[in-house]
Amino acid sequence: MSKKKPSDPKPTGTKPEHTYSFFENVWAVVRLIPRGRVTSYGAIARYLGSGKSARTVGYAMNAAHGQSPPVPAHRVLNRNGMLTGKHHFPGAEVMQYLLEKEKIKVANDTVVDFKRLFWDPATEL
DNA sequence: CCGGTGACTCTAT
């Protein structure tokens, strides 16, 4: 009783929740990617406000493994639509397999009609 | 606090 209420809507910033990091933000956007669509690291980085932090987005994908809900990292490609991160999957063929399951055609480790399937968060959202 | 790293992107030669 003497202490503050359990509600305490204003902890005066003494206990900042670092749970929401740049990574969490990236994962959230990737999970918003509709099935059968793809996007690029730069597009996500740009949507988050840092158009030049594309590398950090890829780094976040590296930590996306085992996250819950799962992050469809196979829908994130580089600017060329190439499966640059396929080597980081449990199997180099897994990424392409997942994309084909979404009706996405892949040739030479590159998504066909990438521009057409491109999903830009800054435009769609 | 400082340095290294990385699933990127752009520009120059």
Added chain:
DNA sequence: TATAGAGCCACCG
């Protein structure tokens, strides 16, 4: 058109 180098941001030890 292809290859090489630099920039840039965020996380980790």
